[in-house]
Amino acid sequence: MTTLEKYDRLGIDDLLRSTWPFSAIALDLPVRDVLSMRVEEYTDGDTLVVKAELPGVDPDEDVEITVEGGLLTIEAERREEKTEGEQGKPGYRSEFRYGSMRRVLRLPDGAQEDAVTATYADGILEVRVPVGAAEAAPTRIPVARG
Numbered sequence: 753m754t755t756l757e758k759y760d761r762l763g764i765d766d767l768l769r770s771t772w773p774f775s776a777i778a779l780d781l782p783v784r785d786v787l788s789m790r791v792e793e794y795t796d797g798d799t800l801v802v803k804a805e806l807p808g809v810d811p812d813e814d815v816e817i818t819v820e821g822g823l824l825t826i827e828a829e830r831r832e833e834k835t836e837g838e839q840g841k842p843g844y845r846s847e848f849r850y851g852s853m854r855r856v857l858r859l860p861d862g863a864q865e866d867a868v869t870a871t872y873a874d875g876i877l878e879v880r881v882p883v884g885a886a887e888a889a890p891t892r893i894p895v896a897r898g
Contacts, residue, residue, distance in 0.1 A: 789828065789853040800860060800881040806830070806853075807875030815872070817879060819865045824857045824879065859883075 792803040806828050809815055814829045829852045859865070864882040871878050 789826065789855045791855055793857070798883055800863065800883050802857060802879040804855065804877040805875065806877050811872035811877065815877060817870050819868050822859050822863065824859055824881065825854065826877065826879070827852065827854045
């Protein structure tokens with residue numbers, strides 16, 4: 753089975769969990785993208801809850817959430833800088849963290865893609881996806897001989 757076939761069957765996060773650390777390379781994902789956005793997933797009643805750790809981002813300017821084809825994509829850009837003194841002068845210090853992050857998560861069957869909501873508080877992005885009943889499995893109909 754090829755990497756892409758495995759991706760299509762399992763979803764990127766399951767693939768990452770099953771083959772880390774080499775999966776990021778196999779999928780042509782920068783390792784920093786895989787490691788820089790930590791997520792937590794759980795079910796709250798009939799709702800899938802995804803929490804992403806995104807300190808130092810402005811949710812209005814730096815976060816984009818999309819849902820398409822059964823995939824939830826969270827993209828964010830962090831811009832944070834600390835400086836002491838004046839650049840080019842003795843004792844100048846700068847601690848900066850910035851860059852883009854992206855996570856793609858497969859949604860469960862029955863996810864209501866048009867009813868997704870998101871909130872951001874204290875550096876945590878919370879995405880809630882209502883999940884209805886999954887489609888009924890096909891029923892085998894016996895054929896009687898006549």
